[in-house]
Amino acid sequence: MQNIRSYFLLAQTIALVVISLSVTIGVSKSSTASPLQDTMPTSNQVYLLGPRDLIEIRVFEHPELSIQARVEADNSVLLPVVGKAFVGGMSEQDAAQIIQTAYEVGGVVLNAAVTIRVTEFASKKIAVLGFVNSPGQYTLDRPSKVSDVLAMAGGPTSTGSSKLVFTDYNDDTGENERYILNIDQILGLAGETQNPFVGAGDIIYVPKAEVFYIYGEVRSPGVFQIDTDITIEQALAIAGGVTELGKSSSIRRRNNETGDLEKIELTELVKAGDVFQVPQRIF
Template structure:
């Protein structure tokens, strides 16, 4: 229950953060292959057109033929088509309007422990929390951290951010801006394992600052034969060697700890 409530609250915080962000208009985004456009010329309904930008970065428009629009904003593409219609002698004045109905050329990858991983269109610059909300927020196994891979000026850099700390502190410095080609990977939450005389042995999500008593509770509590005396934990040291030692109920667990509950002798 604690795990589900924690994940739900974090997801809701991400959604609220995303909804409060200022979205860029698609009209400011450079057009590219795969983008779907709805084009209208005021007073000339016969020139209305719904089309997609080709792999070559162009569209075919009535009267003027092939028009290269890749790399242009929608506003600049409007001016270009308008100019071609006028310079070609087809219209004396041409008021062209372009609506981007589907933006496929600008996408960000949202992967890992989110509800709907995949590639998502991005209208201009959006933040990490914006795009996590678009992907449905964190999944049930989502951890506190996300790894961001961004390429700027030909250089690719990786940065890990703590989503929980960022939102709880209201310091959004780490809420990085994302553009086309960036990737967000939400890490899997660390786990602990419990076995022996507990009702539900197995692996569980390790919540922040979880102690042994809380771990016992998540494992369903002791069996009738179990005892809290002599609780032991197996843990790997810095060199990867497994160590076994006794713990108290209020001792804090670490990722990949294995808690063993003994059988009572009486």
């Protein structure tokens, strides 16, 4: 029995090396990608098993070996007769191959036909925080992009920003990388150029929108979101422009401390919370 277990461990190690080499080759081909592209895996990603996932293991024509097992913290599952098999970080197909090898090398089943199916996804959790309709923690049951998880959380609220902060957790290094993403681009409204895949430990945060207010003699007075740096002249254009009764050079900005209306230049940049007033022209 000791020899059988030794052969099993050797075969399992060889299988892991083969799988690791194939992954390494795949990574080296994309090593020239930009940092943001590195967080955008191709669409053929598959789900990788992780701790606390519950999997169904079926061995064809061997119901006594067909079980449900939970992946342990050390990425292993406990199999009948042969003991532990390490399947964490693998696809269902690769994990099935590891278990098949275990039974064959252990002399339990020759030419074993093994299939694996995840029945309870528990290892891939991601947090969605801030100004979204349903903030909280979500469990991923398939390869998902930022747009998918944002939809799970109900999308941004009416006061949420048009941009979000995506914190990408790297399992290998334990480090975080942060990206500011445009929600319109994520949702494909401005071309799907910023919609990376997400993984366990990632965080999506939608901050409160930065806004400015403009009232008085403009065609569309109200509250407007600041998506990028804009001048006061551009802010007037966003509000529909000045009416016939107004004059753009007469625009004033309210001092948040004193409440006084102060004269400003049209070339100045708009700041979050600015309140502008366009008075009537004096004829």
